[in-house]
Amino acid sequence: MSTLYVxxxxxxxxxxxxISGSLTTTGKLTIGDATTDTVAITAEITSSLxxxxxxxxxxxxxxxxxxxxxxxxxxxxxxxxxSGNVDFNxxxxxxxxxxxxxxxxxxxxxxxxxxxxxxxxxxxxGIQTTTISxxGNVDFNxxxxxTGNITASGDxxxSGNIITDGAV
Numbered sequence: 001m002s003t004l005y006v007x008x009x010x011x012x013x014x015x016x017x018x019i020s021g022s023l024t025t026t027g028k029l030t031i032g033d034a035t036t037d038t039v040a041i042t043a044e045i046t047s048s049l050x051x052x053x054x055x056x057x058x059x060x061x062x063x064x065x066x067x068x069x070x071x072x073x074x075x076x077x078x079x080x081x082x083s084g085n086v087d088f089n090x091x092x093x094x095x096x097x098x099x100x101x102x103x104x105x106x107x108x109x110x111x112x113x114x115x116x117x118x119x120x121x122x123x124x125x126g127i128q129t130t131t132i133s134x135x136g137n138v139d140f141n142x143x144x145x146x147t148g149n150i151t152a153s154g155d156x157x158x159s160g161n162i163i164t165d166g167a168v
Contacts, residue, residue, distance in 0.1 A: 011017050031039055051057045060066045156162070 009017055031037075
C-alpha cells in the first residue's frame with residue numbers, strides 16, 4: 001500500500017471530489033467550515049453516536065427540530081417537553097411530578113410523586129402514584145392505586161379497584 005501526503009485537493013472540474021471504495025481517516029475530522037454547509041448521509045450508521053463531552057451538545061434546536069424519533073429499546077431523559085401528543089404503548093415510570101394535558105397510555109403508569117392532569121385521561125393498565133389531580137374525567141381500565149388524595153373536576157371511573165389512603 002502506498003501513502004499519499006496531500007495538503008489540498010482541488011477537483012479537475014466543478015466542486016466535487018469523489019472517492020470510490022473505502023476512506024479511513026485517523027485523528028480529528030472537521031466537516032464544513034460554516035453553518036451554511038450541509039452534510040447528506042445516504043448510508044446507514046453502523047456504530048454508536050456518542051458525544052465527546054457529557055451534557056454539552058444538542059440534537060436539533062428549538063427552530064430546527066428532528067421530525068420523528070423511532071427507538072426500539074430504553075430511553076433515558078432528564079426532561080421531556082412536548083407541545084403535541086405523547087403516546088406510550090408500554091409502561092410509564094416517572095420519579096417526579098408530572099403535568100399532563102391529555103393522557104392515553106396502553107400500559108401501566110408508576111409514579112413516585114404527583115400526577116397532574118388537565119384533560120381527559122385513559123389508561124389500559126393500572127395507575128400507581130402518590131397523588132392525582134385532574135381537571136377532566138379520569139378513566140382507568142385497571143386498578144387505581146393512590147397513596148394520597150384523588151381530586152378531579154370530572155368523573156373518575158375504573159374497571160378495577162380504586163384504592164386510596166387519602167380523600168377522593
